[in-house]
Amino acid sequence: MRSKIIIASVILACILTTWLFARLYQELMTAYEQSGSLMEVEYSWLFRLLLNIGGYATVLLPGFILYKYLDRSNYFDKIGNSTHLSRILHACFGEPTERLPESIKPTKVEESTTREGVELAFCFTGLMGAYLVWGLLQEKIMTQSYLLSDGTVVKFDDSQFLVFINRLLAFLVALGRLLCTQQPLVSAPLYKFSYCSVTNIISAWCQYEALKYVSFPTQVLSKSCKVIPVMMMGKLISRTKYELYEYVTAVMISVGMVLFMFGSHDDYSVSTVTTMSGLTLLALYMVCDSFTSSWQGALFARYSCSALQMLCGVNLFSCALTAAALAHHTTTQHSLTLLQHPVFAMDCLLLSVSSAVGQLLIYRTIARFGAVVFTIIMTLRQAVSILLSCAVYGHVVSLGGCAGVALVFAAALLRVYCRRRLRARRQREVHA
Incomplete structure (x- = not known):
């Protein structure tokens, strides 16, 4: 029960981080679009690229935080795949458990x-x-x-x-x-x-x-x-x-x-x-x-x-x-x-x-x-x-x-x- 509360808190923190970054990104985007001088210079593409990367960060950064927590807490070793949430998290961040070891994999046949x-x-x-x-x-x-x-x-x-x-x-x-x-x-x-x-x-x-x-x-x-x-x-x-x-x-x-x-x-x-x-x-x-x-x-x-x-x-x-x-x-x-x-x-x-x-x-x-x-x-x-x-x-x-x-x-x-x-x-x- 304690582990479920902790993981729920971490996910909630990730959602909050996503919201905060989205707000910051929106403010930056508004400031860029209202600045005519930035949009007219030849290197305006650089500002657009940085803003795009900022938009990607609203998804990637919370995901990275969640991944680091799961990795450092050995979440999958402790919980396994006993719940729907753990199975979803395992699909996102866990290594497959059904892969054959390299030593017993079948040899590829030359075509x-x-x-x-x-x-x-x-x-x-x-x-x-x-x-x-x-x-x-x-x-x-x-x-x-x-x-x-x-x-x-x-x-x-x-x-x-x-x-x-x-x-x-x-x-x-x-x-x-x-x-x-x-x-x-x-x-x-x-x-x-x-x-x-x-x-x-x-x-x-x-x-x-x-x-x-x-x-x-x-x-x-x-x-x-x-x-x-x-x-x-x-x-x-x-x-x-x-x-x-x-x-x-x-x-x-x-x-x-x-x-x-x-x-x-x-x-x-x-x-x-x-x-x-x-x-x-x-x-x-x-x-x-x-x-x-x-x-x-x-x-x-x-x-x-x-x-x-x-x-x-x-x-x-x-x-x-x-x-x-x-x-x-x-x-x-x-x-x-x-x-x-x-x-x-x-x-x-x-x-x-x-x-x-x-x-x-x-x-x-x-x-x-x-x-x-x-x-x-x-x-x-x-x-x-x-x-x-x-x-x-x-x-x-x-x-x-x-x-x-x-x-x-x-x-x-x-x-x-x-x-x-x-x-x-x-x-x-x-x-x-």
């Missing part, structure tokens, strides 16, 4: 090269289709204006609201699918998903926000060099050891994509719509995005999550965090009103559907092939999309651009060849 190739082709094709649609709609929503029925021309600029809509639909799709198939909703402590959720929504926000300061081609160019940051983050988070050929092919892909983008379309070489704010946002996007995929890869490896469980867990936190930040935005009401515009509503729906499908394929790819292979697939997707644009619209690819795309695909083929040789060598060593 055939053909089956692996088919799976890789499926992931590549699906990601390309989903994110081609997503990229086009993202640029349209963030850069175009919408004509309302009363003749007013409105431009949408609330990146946080767009992130919330995308994550909400993805969460509902994943939850519905898990319930229909009667799969466990979680296979890892829920708080583990919060790390990649925070970096996921920050990277998405930075990506949308960057389009206000840099051209779309510049943003695409920055994404093409993500392979090396992802490998560095993999070493930092999971202590992953990469072979020499993986470093070589990563550099080849990055160099090839830079050559290809500067030589494949006039917009890529002459665009000057780039500012220091835009470059900073792109750098922050790359760091957060690299952490997200690497952390998800670590969760897949440790807890054997399914793609749907990962989609559900990450987007549950994403919805909670973005909703906490949006609750006190005065622009939120404007964004909700704009949803009454049929074209804007349809654009948001299609964007969210393509984002949900893309996320599901992302998690499937990371779970099956790892974060680095996923990043390479996305880089190749960008190259193919630009080649398609050149073919459809008659853009000329320069000699340097041709050399760049040849280098990218040569690196991808070299990686496949080296991986097959390394796998064959290890199999010979096992059987020897």
Whole structure:
């Protein structure tokens, strides 16, 4: 009885902390929105980002306090899962009790090269289709204006609201699918998903926000060099050891994509719509995005999550965090009103559907092939999309651009060849 009273008091204290932080956040948001000078400077995005993080803190900080109390008091060892409250807390903060020890886990069976190739082709094709649609709609929503029925021309600029809509639909799709198939909703402590959720929504926000300061081609160019940051983050988070050929092919892909983008379309070489704010946002996007995929890869490896469980867990936190930040935005009401515009509503729906499908394929790819292979697939997707644009619209690819795309695909083929040789060598060593 005493332990129940204590945990109830701690939860009540967390709720009070949430309320206090929400009030403080609301005051800060009001002060920012009433200060015209802050909203007009080039670095106003930094204030918005800090305010968003303050909104996330209203959820994360009380959760952190509760987690530290449960950990230091050895709550789960003392109470177990005897009550509904303890089971809820265990799902949020406790380690699974039904996982097999590493020593008795079944050995993974190596799949055939053909089956692996088919799976890789499926992931590549699906990601390309989903994110081609997503990229086009993202640029349209963030850069175009919408004509309302009363003749007013409105431009949408609330990146946080767009992130919330995308994550909400993805969460509902994943939850519905898990319930229909009667799969466990979680296979890892829920708080583990919060790390990649925070970096996921920050990277998405930075990506949308960057389009206000840099051209779309510049943003695409920055994404093409993500392979090396992802490998560095993999070493930092999971202590992953990469072979020499993986470093070589990563550099080849990055160099090839830079050559290809500067030589494949006039917009890529002459665009000057780039500012220091835009470059900073792109750098922050790359760091957060690299952490997200690497952390998800670590969760897949440790807890054997399914793609749907990962989609559900990450987007549950994403919805909670973005909703906490949006609750006190005065622009939120404007964004909700704009949803009454049929074209804007349809654009948001299609964007969210393509984002949900893309996320599901992302998690499937990371779970099956790892974060680095996923990043390479996305880089190749960008190259193919630009080649398609050149073919459809008659853009000329320069000699340097041709050399760049040849280098990218040569690196991808070299990686496949080296991986097959390394796998064959290890199999010979096992059987020897």
